[in-house]
Amino acid sequence: MRCATGAESNYPCPGPCVPFTLCHMIDASSILPGYAGPEELVRAVVRALADVARAAPAGAPADPVPADLEDVRRTGAGDPEAYRRLVERHQDHVARILWRFDRDRRVHEELVQDVFVEAYLSLGQYRGTGPFEHWLTRIATRVGYRYWKEKARRRQVTPFNTQEWDQATDGDTVAETLEPDLAAELLYRVFAQLAPRDRLVLTLRYLDQCDVAETAQRTGWTKTMVKVQTLRARQRLRTLLEYRGLESIG
Numbered sequence: 001m002r003c004a005t006g007a008e009s010n011y012p013c014p015g016p017c018v019p020f021t022l023c024h025m026i027d028a029s030s031i032l033p034g035y036a037g038p039e040e041l042v043r044a045v046v047r048a049l050a051d052v053a054r055a056a057p058a059g060a061p062a063d064p065v066p067a068d069l070e071d072v073r074r075t076g077a078g079d080p081e082a083y084r085r086l087v088e089r090h091q092d093h094v095a096r097i098l099w100r101f102d103r104d105r106r107v108h109e110e111l112v113q114d115v116f117v118e119a120y121l122s123l124g125q126y127r128g129t130g131p132f133e134h135w136l137t138r139i140a141t142r143v144g145y146r147y148w149k150e151k152a153r154r155r156q157v158t159p160f161n162t163q164e165w166d167q168a169t170d171g172d173t174v175a176e177t178l179e180p181d182l183a184a185e186l187l188y189r190v191f192a193q194l195a196p197r198d199r200l201v202l203t204l205r206y207l208d209q210c211d212v213a214e215t216a217q218r219t220g221w222t223k224t225m226v227k228v229q230t231l232r233a234r235q236r237l238r239t240l241l242e243y244r245g246l247e248s249i250g
Helices: 038-051 066-076 080-098 105-121 132-153 162-168 180-192 196-207 212-219 223-243
Strands: none
Touching (some): 066 080, 080 132, 105 132, 132 196, 132 212, 180 196, 180 223, 196 212, 212 223
């Protein structure tokens, strides 16, 4: 598949080749010592989202990559190959972010393209004070969030099958049969029942393990808003689980 700039892309797609399963989303052992399989991981993640405010430690500020700075400069000077190099260098990173927002391959590819088109049109706003990848991350988050809001307005939310969830999280032998991809899909559907703002803050804080500062940077919210929104989203998730009869999981 080619992106809007014409560069070849190998975006992740649903199936065995996808490395973005629930096991990669969060460190289960830090929440549930002695983790033995997908069933425990599903329970641990839901419990963490509903009951525990756990943030990842903030990393040290990174410096811009010289190759990116040079290609941004060349792009501004009219060199089309320079932007192609930027796309090729960062498309996998952007694709991983957008996989959080939609798992349909066609939609996912369109979202990734939208990010690079938007980035190209606003390239003059990149000041080079931080990594180009961080700047793209904020754009990707904005594009994905906008997509969620548009989808919510159209009421295109996949119905949540409580029976499927009950079957996946009940019984002593489930851990031996439940595939990690299915566990990830079930959690994805739970999140889809929430409002886009709640879904975004929970995804960033607990799946991507962003701290308050990074979440604020990626969303454009204040740190105070991030904290308040996190508390509200957790409460709404708890209410959703109680309403769906899933509170026993926590």
